[in-house]
Amino acid sequence: MTKIPLKEGFKVLKENPLNPAGLGPGGFQLPRSPFCIFHNEENKGMLRKAIAGCTVHAPWRMIAIRPSTTTATSAVDSILLRSLRDHYQEVAKMTPPPKVSPPSSFTIVKGALENNGPVLKRSYGHEEINIYVMRLAQHYEDDDVIDQLFLHVDVSKPGQKNSMQFLCGLYPDALGIHSVSLRPKLEADGSLQDPSKYNGPVFGDLDERMRDEFHSYIEERGINSDLFLFLQAWLYVKENRNLMRWFRSVGLFVTDQKSTKGA
Known part of the structure; x- marks a missing residue:
């Protein structure tokens, strides 16, 4: 197995942030299908960019396994936090759809x-x-x-x-x-x-x-x-909120040092 220096490994991490996964909406179980909804082409492209940016493009098994150190952990955490923040801001910039009211009977x-x-x-x-x-x-x-x-x-x-x-x-x-x-x-x-x-x-x-x-x-x-x-507009708002909440929650988990200090 070819070993890559840790410094180069960090570079791979920075250029290829992890896929957050599990971003789909919750709810009752239904079959998957190739249909999707976007308010407009601009939002469609931005959402693609926000999620596609999380895709892994390099095989992780190529990175040599080395003993974890405080410095290495801090560097990896910083890279992940930067990626989470960037994607959070990308989603936050999306233009929301015009406000639409449901039919008056509902x-x-x-x-x-x-x-x-x-x-x-x-x-x-x-x-x-x-x-x-x-x-x-x-x-x-x-x-x-x-x-x-x-x-x-x-x-x-x-x-x-x-x-x-x-x-x-x-x-x-x-x-x-x-x-x-x-x-x-x-x-x-x-x-x-x-x-x-x-x-x-x-x-x-x-x-x-x-x-x-x-x-x-x-x-x-x-x-x-x-x-x-x-x-359609309601789902757009809900999914954006869920995605932003996910980025923020994961970031807070990564930055929480309480369990480390108590160890």
Whole structure:
């Protein structure tokens, strides 16, 4: 194995900061797909730069393993902190999307930006409707991607143990239902429960007339493409906050010397 002097190793570290990983949004489990959402091309390019700058371009196994010293640790920490700070500032410079309000029949759930619960809610007669949202994974190599959001729509009624839940794909000009199921009502904190019994047929196996009737059912309750612009902007803000919080939290962890002093 070829050994590289520690000084050159630091140079490799500086030029090739680590991938932060785990930056995707939280929420209910859904399949990955090559769709992504950006407010505009400028933000798209800046976010690419911020995350791509974290990619490893050199094999770490080439760096010789040497006994750790206080000086070496301090130097490595400084390099990492500088990278975290630079990427934090890069994301902070992104221009936020114009403020968009949801349709008047919906209200924004308090604290939605800080948790993985519902984003919007409304009452429809004696029904309570909650909307969860997430976006699909990003694949930057394809610029001709289609904006698509995943919605989890929960329709509940008083006195009923179960609620009717729809998993939908939302586009700027359309909405499609992927599945319909009856499941236990949401927990008090808004979290989703795993299904424990048969939840219905594959939606595509239903006859066309019944599928159309289900679409009419949720559209009558305001679940349609009018939600897209607000939810797209909302996700942009949430993901930027999460990314900046991650950079800051990791930086604070690296700079914390309490555990070292107490050792």
